[in-house]
Amino acid sequence: MRVLLAVDGSPCSDAAIEEVAERPWPEGTIIRVLSAFEMPLPPTPEAWALPPRYVEEIEEAGRENARKIVTHAVDQLTKKISAGVTVESKFVVGPPKNVILEEAESWDADLIVLGSHGYNAWERFLLGSVSQGVVSHAKCSVEVARMPKKVA
Numbered sequence: 001m002r003v004l005l006a007v008d009g010s011p012c013s014d015a016a017i018e019e020v021a022e023r024p025w026p027e028g029t030i031i032r033v034l035s036a037f038e039m040p041l042p043p044t045p046e047a048w049a050l051p052p053r054y055v056e057e058i059e060e061a062g063r064e065n066a067r068k069i070v071t072h073a074v075d076q077l078t079k080k081i082s083a084g085v086t087v088e089s090k091f092v093v094g095p096p097k098n099v100i101l102e103e104a105e106s107w108d109a110d111l112i113v114l115g116s117h118g119y120n121a122w123e124r125f126l127l128g129s130v131s132q133g134v135v136s137h138a139k140c141s142v143e144v145a146r147m148p149k150k151v152a
Contacts, residue, residue: 012147034091035092036099
């Protein structure tokens with residue numbers, strides 16, 4: 001079985017890691033931890049106004065952050081996952097929804113697991129919803145993990 005675990009470093013992502021870590025996977029399962037980061041738009045439309053290494057520095061910072069995110073997820077999984085299950089990691093530059101869908105298809109994933117931020121309709125309209133986009137367009141099964149509700 002091939003499980004693609006998409007993470008972004010948020011508490012919602014931690015809930016998805018926990019879901020995957022707690023499950024008894026069959027021997028031979030491969031869990032690929034994936035993090036996508038999108039390059040921000042430059043703060044000015046005039047390219048000449050940016051420092052010479054602006055784009056490289058932003059990309060380096062994004063890669064370092066993604067590396068930390070996948071390392072954290074892999075560490076959490078390897079503490080709890082059973083023997084016979086392989087955990088690997090990858091991070092890619094690009095829009096998260098597209099990266100997740102393309103990776104799942106090219107890697108031939110059986111299942112995608114990701115967290116949901118639980119945005120309301122207005123927030124989804126403004127920010128978009130990666131989990132909703134993945135559920136709508138994935139060619140394999142998708143599990144969306146939600147944060148546990150806090151008991152008052």
